[in-house]
Amino acid sequence: MTFEELDLNDNVLDALYDMHFEQCTPIQEACIPQILRRKDILGVAQTGTGKTAAYLLPILSLLDDGGFPHDAINAVIMSPTRELAQQIDQAMQGFGYYLSTVSSLAIYGGNDGNRYDQELKSLRLGADIIIATPGRFISHMNIGNVDLSRVSFFVLDEADRMLDMGFSEDILAIAKHLPPTCQTIMFSATMPPKIEQLAKTLLKHPIEIKLAVSKPAEKIAQQAYLCYEPQKLPLLQHIFQEGHLQRVIIFSGKKQKVKEIHRALLRMKVNSGEMHSDLSQEERDEVMFRFKSGATDVLVATDILSRGIDIDDIALVINYDVPHDVEDYVHRIGRTARAERDGRAITLISDQDVYYFLQIEKFLEKTIDKLPLPDSLGTAPPYAIPTKTSHRPSSHRPAGKRGKGGGRGKPSAPGRHKR
Incomplete structure (x- = not known):
């Protein structure tokens, strides 16, 4: 209509x-x-x-x-x-x-x-x-x-x-x-x-x-990595070394994790900012201004940014952790491929989050491509729901690492037009 x-x-x-x-x-x-x-x-x-x-x-x-x-x-x-x-x-x-x-x-x-x-x-x-x-x-x-x-x-x-x-x-x-x-x-x-x-x-x-939850736009290239929690930061570094450094949002469900990721990116010399509920309103405005203007390449954020923020030119969304709600996944990756642009979404799936990603694939009625880990990061976990008795073989952990628990604006042309 x-x-x-x-x-x-x-x-x-x-x-x-x-x-x-x-x-x-x-x-x-x-x-x-x-x-x-x-x-x-x-x-x-x-x-x-x-x-x-x-x-x-x-x-x-x-x-x-x-x-x-x-x-x-x-x-x-x-x-x-x-x-x-x-x-x-x-x-x-x-x-x-x-x-x-x-x-x-x-x-x-x-x-x-x-x-x-x-x-x-x-x-x-x-x-x-x-x-x-x-x-x-x-x-x-x-x-x-x-x-x-x-x-x-x-x-x-x-x-x-x-x-x-x-x-x-x-x-x-x-x-x-x-x-x-x-x-x-x-x-x-x-x-x-x-x-x-x-x-x-x-x-x-x-x-x-x-209205039922809409599936993500088909033009979003959805991919995923299977990895253990300690492999995630090195994996981010690998992704950025491939050249994905501009107009990127990294989502995590916990503000403490957002702070950790942001600090790690700064150590990697990545031009990043952080957005979470601990910031004052003035600080949030400054972070958003810097990201929208291109002064910041990467924004690490909680789901405070996944809904209702209108930024049209996001090239890549990275889910540092798997949302436990399908709608949250759709909202997160929906930040990319807007306004007729293409976009890419990468999700890092730990062994503890396999169940939730299987639920996302069930909703999407498709299997998301799983990319191989770089050889330097070791072996990835299996894509299977871990049982209570399952344990993580030490050979699967990266050397020296200890595992953690798991709108539009004003019309441009004034004046009336006949339709």
Whole structure:
């Protein structure tokens, strides 16, 4: 289905035309008509399916059509992180390019006093759309800066992630101040019991729209190495010696491991940066700026970066460890081969992670190519699930090593065009 076939405002369609948006994704095709009909929505869809446009486009269209107060907050969009809030705000600027009467404001922590004063002024004037992280928004509410009595749209983006980050009480506190007529739209990548309970609390007779986890793009060249844990760092050095040194993200599930990998890469003279939850917001922004600008070649990150970060030119993703969730694997390697580019994903499979990688292959319905270890690293473990009584022969360990436990932006061309 094309966007032209949906009942969207002409000004919104003009912006989509300039941005070369033509075909709807499945989540957009399913959600946009229901939101335009003012139905509550429970959407289960992973990052990268186009869900930001699925709720922004109909909300912008309805606001531009009129009938909403100009001196009040009309829509509140909650985001788990500053990075995602910024991306939603950028998408808003693009989709709302021709909407001169619809204003927006992004509210998130880690800003200086000037930014806070700007937020305060916009809140009091009544920005149409507020895009906010829960903590910063609650701080404004607690000192009386926010009037939610006339809000018409309440959106929870990546609700499961917000709950994982401990924002459940904040979300419920915000929801208590919304009028009973408010339309609520909730998106989550997964549907654990806590999300089901939140949906029952907040949504009124919702339309449920569930998309299965998408398989990775076929143009991603997926490969893997079987290796013992102590072989992984030498293996990284081997990969980089082959020339894969630019636009690389290395994922690990633990922030302590991310720090260790980053330090090891610096010792190898690799120009790397690290991204994990121990960094302040200012430090995260600096790390991302350096990586996006090309000042850093390799970024080592926890899964904080696997969802919702829009970087189009990643050439290689390395899974230093195997994600225990298929969706996490899809999100990680989905950082490459974006915007019509090719990409490569390499996973390092320790003997303790064979089971999880077998589950990934089962989901993908394909066998990932296993590359041979360099001769200098010794023998690789078998591709078999170890039993409780199995042990690691000492000849399989590298000499002298001890094993460890195992959006788019603003349209480029202003002015309307006929479609």
